[in-house]
Amino acid sequence: MAAAGLFLLAFLASPGSFSWLFAPMTRNGAPAIYTQTPLWSLTLSHLTLVAVAVAASTLVALVLGVLVTRPSGREFLPLARTITSVGQTFPPVAVLALAVPVMGFGAGPTLVALFLYGLLPVFENTLAGLTNQPAQIREAARGMGLTPAQRLWQVDLPLALPVILTGMRLTAVISLGTATIGSTVAARTLGEVIIAGLLSSNTAFVLQGGMVVGIIAVMIHEGFQALARLASRRTG
Amino acid sequence: MTLRADRPGLLFALIGLAGLVLPLVQFKPNRIVPGEGVGLPLPLTALLALILLAGCLHWPHIWRLAGGLAGLGTVVLTLGGTARMLMDQAPDLARVAPAAGFWLLLLAFSLMLTDAVTRLRPSLRWRWLMLAGVVGLVVLVLTTGWLDQVSVMREYAARRDAFLREGAAHLFLAFGSLGLALLVGLPLGVAIHQSPAARGPVLSVLNILQTIPSLALFGIMIPIFGWIAANVPGAAQAGIAGIGVFPALVALFLYSLLPVVSNTLTGLSGVSPATQDAALGLGLTRWQVLAWVLVPLALPVLLAAIRIVLVQNIGLAVIAGLIGGGGFGTFVFQGLNQTAMDLVLLGALPTIGMALVAGIALDLLVQSLNRHTPRSA
Incomplete structure (x- = not known):
């Protein structure tokens, strides 16, 4: 994992010195490395887009998840469950395309699509984490005389944290992949490199764009898994 | 009231x-x-x-x-x-x-x-x-x-024929890749259930496949199939080509492998050892146990995998439109290029409809199976 990370950093710092790696995949003397826009800058704007979307959808999904599991929001719980399971069948690409008429071209529709699509895994897992707790824990919290707010902050949320982190992981990995498609609606992401490769039949471009996104996705996947393990060890 | x-x-x-x-x-x-x-x-x-x-x-x-x-x-x-x-x-x-x-x-x-x-x-x-x-x-x-x-x-009225053609292509992509994934994934799942040593490597390869962004995986398939068509004798005659439906079909197939293999494994592992012992004690061979006991009991979990794969592939097949693989994605990306949102809708709405119907229908199927198959205690 560390090796992959170092390789990625070296590649982004100086893509030109890796052209020998990609040269065999070009034809007719086409360039081996995408230079239209620096790769590190595309990576950065790709990651910013994903980070903003994931942070926003996590925040909103957490608040909604807590609201519908409170006594005053219980009326929404069955509906919320149905919406999450039905909503996740919506194809991300379709959501992205449908956001264009509302937002115009650019980063806007991509952000909205990533945000909307990212809500569901976090929300679903927050619900699961907050509602599937063993009855003994509920009883113990009540017996200790915790107020509902104390129980939420000191018992329910810490116990649900590993499951919530799993939801965030799903959201982040899906967003990372979907953001590449965002470049079809003119968002600045690594998808630009892949699309340039598709348009000029230059496999080297397709591969380097895919490689950077793939390595980052694996690293995010592993990172969130480590966090979830840490969180579940802390709560025992 | x-x-x-x-x-x-x-x-x-x-x-x-x-x-x-x-x-x-x-x-x-x-x-x-x-x-x-x-x-x-x-x-x-x-x-x-x-x-x-x-x-x-x-x-x-x-x-x-x-x-x-x-x-x-x-x-x-x-x-x-x-x-x-x-x-x-x-x-x-x-x-x-x-x-x-x-x-x-x-x-x-x-x-x-x-x-x-x-x-x-x-x-x-x-x-x-x-x-x-x-x-x-x-x-x-x-x-x-x-x-x-x-x-x-x-x-729609302006391109009725194209709509029907791309609709058929979309269905072929979604169901064809599902079929391929079942054909390869089920035996693979059974195999890694029988030999635990192979589980880690197989599942991590499939996990990494899932992290490749769909756009890149579709793109990478094009030169690979182009090379196969050019260099493997008989491949081009069999209809394999670098452009068209084949690269998209195989990319979708690769994405579908993980859910099928891991759910097969989960389903088989979920059958209690006592049930297997009882079946072996009745004098069934290992293969008979697999076919008559394990697979029927694992069926709900397998069906859940089919639901995941089908819904996911109906959505991902849209991207095939970007690499000339056909499907409703053709209209979505044509529409985006011409900034003709009605054309985008013509591609997106049927895709969403298909994914919704497939998701709900398979959910209902899983539920009715769960009711009929008592899980082993």
């Missing part, structure tokens, strides 16, 4: 009333430029507002169901009617596209309907009937031609 406010109903009313204020349709001089908004006629606005406000009170759930259906029907039929009226005297190039008001009203009444169905907790049989009923109603409304003057249907 009691006079206590129903909170979900309040939410739907808020969304719906916002939809009533915003224009129902956009009346555009042609398919690309923006147009002017046109609202609902006053009596219909009053009718819909009445349904929305009534939804804020407590009623028997069956009445909410009726309210949601009536609202949806009114909104859709009004869309068609408005389009017919506006297009009556308009030049042929003009378009009447559904606007923010229409989408919000559609959302509000769909939520009302979904909420009513969820709270009614109908039996499985009723849910099947409802699914069939909704699909039937959609088909009926489309075949009567009432919506024919709406922009999306105008786009």
